[in-house]
Amino acid sequence: MTSTASAPTRSEPQAVPLHRPVSTALHRRPRLRLGALLALPLTWLVGLYIFSLALLLITAFWLVDPFTSLVRPGFTLDNFALLFSNPAYVSTSLRTLGIALAVTALSAVFAIPLGIFMAKIASPWMRAVLAVAITLPLWAGYLVKIVAMRITFTEEGFFNSVAGLIGGRGPGFGIPIVILTLTYLWFPYMALPVYTAIRQIPVNLFDASADLGAQGWTTIRTVVMPLLTPALIAGSVFTFSLSLGDYLAARFVGGPNSQMIGSIIASNINLNPPVAAAFSVVPIAFVVIYLLVTRRTGALERM
Amino acid sequence: MPATDTTAPATTPDAPSSETAGVELRGVSKHFGDMVAVRELDLTVAPGEFFSMLGPSGSGKTTVLRMIAGFEDVTSGQILLDGQDVTAAAPFDRTVNTVFQDYALFPHMTIAENVAYGLKVRKTPKTEITARVGESLEQVRLSHVADRLPHQLSGGQRQRIALARALILRPRVLLLDEPLGALDKQLREQMQIELKQIQREVGITFVFVTHDQEEALTLSDRIAVFNEGRVEQVGTPREVYEYPQTAFVASFLGISNLIPADLARELAGAEGAISVRPERVRLAATDASMSAAETSVIGTITETVYTGPATRYIVTTDYGLTIVAERHNDHAPDDTAPFHRGDQVRAIWYREHAALVP
Numbered sequence: 193m194t195s196t197a198s199a200p201t202r203s204e205p206q207a208v209p210l211h212r213p214v215s216t217a218l219h220r221r222p223r224l225r226l227g228a229l230l231a232l233p234l235t236w237l238v239g240l241y242i243f244s245l246a247l248l249l250i251t252a253f254w255l256v257d258p259f260t261s262l263v264r265p266g267f268t269l270d271n272f273a274l275l276f277s278n279p280a281y282v283s284t285s286l287r288t289l290g291i292a293l294a295v296t297a298l299s300a301v302f303a304i305p306l307g308i309f310m311a312k313i314a315s316p317w318m319r320a321v322l323a324v325a326i327t328l329p330l331w332a333g334y335l336v337k338i339v340a341m342r343i344t345f346t347e348e349g350f351f352n353s354v355a356g357l358i359g360g361r362g363p364g365f366g367i368p369i370v371i372l373t374l375t376y377l378w379f380p381y382m383a384l385p386v387y388t389a390i391r392q393i394p395v396n397l398f399d400a401s402a403d404l405g406a407q408g409w410t411t412i413r414t415v416v417m418p419l420l421t422p423a424l425i426a427g428s429v430f431t432f433s434l435s436l437g438d439y440l441a442a443r444f445v446g447g448p449n450s451q452m453i454g455s456i457i458a459s460n461i462n463l464n465p466p467v468a469a470a471f472s473v474v475p476i477a478f479v480v481i482y483l484l485v486t487r488r489t490g491a492l493e494r495m
Numbered sequence: 496m497p498a499t500d501t502t503a504p505a506t507t508p509d510a511p512s513s514e515t516a517g518v519e520l521r522g523v524s525k526h527f528g529d530m531v532a533v534r535e536l537d538l539t540v541a542p543g544e545f546f547s548m549l550g551p552s553g554s555g556k557t558t559v560l561r562m563i564a565g566f567e568d569v570t571s572g573q574i575l576l577d578g579q580d581v582t583a584a585a586p587f588d589r590t591v592n593t594v595f596q597d598y599a600l601f602p603h604m605t606i607a608e609n610v611a612y613g614l615k616v617r618k619t620p621k622t623e624i625t626a627r628v629g630e631s632l633e634q635v636r637l638s639h640v641a642d643r644l645p646h647q648l649s650g651g652q653r654q655r656i657a658l659a660r661a662l663i664l665r666p667r668v669l670l671l672d673e674p675l676g677a678l679d680k681q682l683r684e685q686m687q688i689e690l691k692q693i694q695r696e697v698g699i700t701f702v703f704v705t706h707d708q709e710e711a712l713t714l715s716d717r718i719a720v721f722n723e724g725r726v727e728q729v730g731t732p733r734e735v736y737e738y739p740q741t742a743f744v745a746s747f748l749g750i751s752n753l754i755p756a757d758l759a760r761e762l763a764g765a766e767g768a769i770s771v772r773p774e775r776v777r778l779a780a781t782d783a784s785m786s787a788a789e790t791s792v793i794g795t796i797t798e799t800v801y802t803g804p805a806t807r808y809i810v811t812t813d814y815g816l817t818i819v820a821e822r823h824n825d826h827a828p829d830d831t832a833p834f835h836r837g838d839q840v841r842a843i844w845y846r847e848h849a850a851l852v853p
Contacts (some may be wrong), residue, residue: 219539223590308807313603316810371810373551394599396595396596396597396598396599397601399561399566399593399599400593400599400600400601401565401594401601401660402565402566402585402586402587403565403587403591403592404587404592404612404613404660404661404664405587405613405616405617405664406587406612406616407585407587410616414612414616415601418603419602419603437765472638
């Protein structure tokens with residue numbers, strides 16, 4: 193090999209500057225450097241993400257020819273008016289909102305005590321097991337989990353069989369099972385930020401609170417909860433918005449009368465794209481309102 | 496056990512601040528799994544005393560403090576507060592309060608809310624809370640930061656707020672867990688004086704945990720020196736410094752010349768190993784005369800260390816014994832030292848200044 197021979201010469205100081213035209217040009221032009229860095233993500237964000245959303249919004253104002261069922265470009269507010277005038281659409285929106293809020297509340301109620309246990313009480317081994325147990329559902333496909341819930345609660349499923357032994361009936365498909373299924377799906381998104389936030393609360397704040405006379409519940413209310421607020425908001429944005437957009441849970445474990453916004457969008461996507469587009473603005477509006485409300489409470493100001 | 500007129504501990508937050516209590520530990524042990532943090536500890540802290548628990552980290556001092564506060568259960572033994580057994584009482588049912596090592600201020604509450612917290616959870620009337628928080632902040636001279644959040648304060652300010660938050664409840668015993676550990680040296684010395692003043696003002700028992708021997712000596716009425724879950728010695732600062740009862744105490748508090756038993760017997764007729772403080776050792780020429788009450792060794796100065804107020808000489812004898820002698824620099828500032836590295840000298844001390852350390 194020549195490397196042994198060339199090694200000594202390589203260590204000598206090099207007087208001749210290296211010729212690297214691209215690096216030199218980039219070094220002289222900071223804006224060009226920034227442009228190169230952002231080219232890909234910006235193409236993605238603007239070209240695909242915002243562009244497709246804009247198209248969706250525009251479609252919501254288009255018309256459908258009543259005779260040919262063809263979509264015609266134009267401008268009408270009828271599609272949006274329909275959201276308010278059709279009682280089925282209004283009740284579906286409200287039902288979806290209720291389900292999303294219930295999923296969020298249920299996730300938080302499970303996540304807080306679990307997080308306190310994991311972060312402050314469990315042994316490191318137990319903590320690792322629970323962390324895996326929480327994230328494990330994320331490894332399984334979304335449909336797999338819905339089917340699992342369907343099998344559990346179906347007519348000949350586990351709960352009906354067990355309840356049947358004592359002459360009763362298990363819970364059938366319906367809104368409560370939809371809420372349960374969606375909580376099952378989105379729980380990790382709430383549990384992880386909450387657990388992380390609780391872990392970051394110094395243990396001696398619990399000691400200090402007890403030392404100053406507060407019992408467990410008072411400590412949770414006055415110390416833990418305020419420090420958890422940002423994590424709860426972060427987690428709830430996921431559970432809330434993901435629930436608002438879901439329709440497969442309603443379809444497979446919802447039974448009758450449990451249509452969600454997604455169900456209506458899905459059924460209109462071919463028949464009447466402008467109505468589907470108008471309806472898909474509703475969950476976006478709910479999320480925006482939700483974020484504005486959390487901002488108004490001032491929960492984030494002291495963070 | 497002294498007769499007490501106290502009602503249940505939880506209902507005495509409004510007791511006058513002059514009320515104080517002693518702490519007694521009887522045969523207290525604490526195990527964490529297989530690890531023994533505290534072994535069969537007996538300790539009595541008198542009412543109104545400034546009592547320090549001094550020791551290296553892992554010696555069990557903080558565990559003892561946490562057991563007195565109620566944050567840790569005892570494995571066996573009893574803890575008495577003012578003569579009452581509180582071994583099984585929850586932290587919120589004990590009339591003690593704690594100043595934590597890193598202050599443990601609630602980050603989402605203002606300074607005033609932090610100080611008010613204890614009163615608020617006790618459902619104290621609002622007007623009284625306002626008045627007492629005001630007084631409390633006044634006491635630590637921080638009224639002007641009442642509306643700030645803890646992270647906007649300096650370390651020293653946070654320390655004083657932690658003190659105010661604990662003292663506002665008028666505890667009978669205040670527990671302090673290395674409260675000055677996070678401060679720089681100058682601020683620490685200033686806070687030591689302040690702590691001492693506050694303790695005199697409120698007149699309650701302070702139980703103070705520290706690993707800093709100088710801090711313990713400066714502040715305490717009495718010191719318990721901890722080592723490996725046991726108390727090696729309890730006494731006034733002078734007692735533990737001048738008359739250490741064990742080699743550990745001698746070496747943990749300040750610098751100590753430990754002379755092993757056989758050599759001590761030969762040199763000074765001592766009955767065991769002895770400890771001599773460097774400032775008790777004087778250096779002289781090898782042919783210098785000395786009194787009958789003195790002992791000496793001859794050696795070579797192998798190192799001199801100038802520390803400002805004093806100079807330390809490290810003298811090594813032919814048989815490998817090292818003696819540190821300290822000489823005050825009380826001569827003229829530009830005076831050259833009379834001894835230098837490499838000089839043959841005689842290191843001399845009074846036999847009565849040596850403590851027997853079995």
